[in-house]
Amino acid sequence: MIFASCDDKGVEIQKSLSLHSDQASVTVSSSAAALGQVFFSDPRFSRDGQVACSTCHQPNYAYADTVAFSKGVGRRLAVRNTPTLVGLPDDIPLMWDGGVTPLRHGSQGILAAVTAQHDMDMNPLDLERKLSYFPRYRAALHRLYPHHSLAAGYLLSIRDFVKDIALSSENGIHQSPSATSKLSLESRHSIAKGLALFRGKAGCVRCHHGPSMTDGRFYNLALDTVDPGRAAITLLEEDRGRFRTPPLRMLRKTAPYFHNGSAQSLQIVLQHYINGAGEAGQINLSRAEQSDLIAYMKTL
Numbered sequence: 001m002i003f004a005s006c007d008d009k010g011v012e013i014q015k016s017l018s019l020h021s022d023q024a025s026v027t028v029s030s031s032a033a034a035l036g037q038v039f040f041s042d043p044r045f046s047r048d049g050q051v052a053c054s055t056c057h058q059p060n061y062a063y064a065d066t067v068a069f070s071k072g073v074g075r076r077l078a079v080r081n082t083p084t085l086v087g088l089p090d091d092i093p094l095m096w097d098g099g100v101t102p103l104r105h106g107s108q109g110i111l112a113a114v115t116a117q118h119d120m121d122m123n124p125l126d127l128e129r130k131l132s133y134f135p136r137y138r139a140a141l142h143r144l145y146p147h148h149s150l151a152a153g154y155l156l157s158i159r160d161f162v163k164d165i166a167l168s169s170e171n172g173i174h175q176s177p178s179a180t181s182k183l184s185l186e187s188r189h190s191i192a193k194g195l196a197l198f199r200g201k202a203g204c205v206r207c208h209h210g211p212s213m214t215d216g217r218f219y220n221l222a223l224d225t226v227d228p229g230r231a232a233i234t235l236l237e238e239d240r241g242r243f244r245t246p247p248l249r250m251l252r253k254t255a256p257y258f259h260n261g262s263a264q265s266l267q268i269v270l271q272h273y274i275n276g277a278g279e280a281g282q283i284n285l286s287r288a289e290q291s292d293l294i295a296y297m298k299t300l
């Protein structure tokens with residue numbers, strides 16, 4: 001990670017600039033996570049043997065996908081946009097509607113991905129049986145998780161790898177100072193102004209804050225009328241159309257944006273906030289301010 005400091009009301013701001021690191025480099029922290037990394041790209045544990053986590057969470061695109069809706073088993077379309085896993089905090093509820101317990105509390109998020117009809121469409125019994133056909137996987141799982149079933153070990157190892165992916169933007173980005181020195185003075189100024197807008201006039205920081213730029217709460221940004229969002233979990237009418245604030249990380253790589261993939265570019269995301277974004281309100285920005293804000297977002 002490289003740090004550029006700039007003067008904002010006398011406060012020194014440290015901002016990570018990752019303009020030249022196009023792939024999130026993941027530091028695998030344990031042998032469990034290393035095994036999880038192998039499972040992450042192995043399609044054999046999906047119902048039709050064709051779909052792995054990496055089919056949708058693509059390493060080259062910050063573990064997100066390039067289309068609004070990814071294709072899972074049987075080429076079934078997912079119903080929401082595939083989120084990046086980079087920067088995912090381990091203490092916020094998972095999924096756009098927050099329906100799954102945080103990574104910190106276990107592997108429920110991984111189980112949800114493995115069993116979802118639109119994803120890998122597996123069930124735990126078939127998973128156990130399939131894993132038992134592979135002597136090397138079986139031996140590795142027995143060694144790492146002597147007191148768990150094969151399927152439980154599989155889920156836990158992937159969970160550990162996902163936690164390493166989540167940290168990758170913090171500890172994996174190239175340290176090279178050349179990334180900052182390659183930026184013109186003008187673009188450094190633009191990024192600094194964008195950051196000030198993000199925190200100040202544009203008010204983005206109200207919801208996008210903390211290490212991963214998310215408060216882990218739910219808002220209706222007036223994007224969709226079909227998807228019930230948070231209301232599907234709480235059954236409260238006031239939660240209809242509310243979705244969890246997503247982490248903002250490696251945005252250069254994760255288009256399209258929003259839970260329904262309806263924004264093809266950061267310009268379109270910003271235009272939505274300018275037009276009035278439901279509970280996020282309406283903002284007013286000049287053309288120059290918009291490009292500063294976008295320049296800043298591209299450094300995240």
Ligand code: HEC
Binds near residue numbers: 093
């Ligand atoms: C067919 C595409 C697809 C596949 C395959 C897939 N995912 Fe996902 N993943 C998604 C989508 C879409 C969402 C968002 C679902 C929602 O919010 O309803 C998601 C959400 C997640 C989340 C929660 C992210 C967040 O911000 O809360 C995690 C963690 C995750 N997936 C991990 C995995 C793992 C691990 C695998 C493999 C075992 C996997 N996914 C397989 C598409 C996929």
Ligand code: HEC
Binds near residue numbers: 242281
């Ligand atoms: C009231 C809380 C709130 C405020 C204020 C807010 N956001 Fe968001 N932001 C959200 C929520 C919630 C979503 C997801 C909405 C959805 O998909 O339905 C989101 C989504 C996004 C996304 C898409 C990320 C992705 O991975 O799909 C970007 C980019 C973004 N916001 C940037 C901004 C910027 C820039 C501002 C300031 C102009 C801002 N946000 C202000 C809550 C907020």
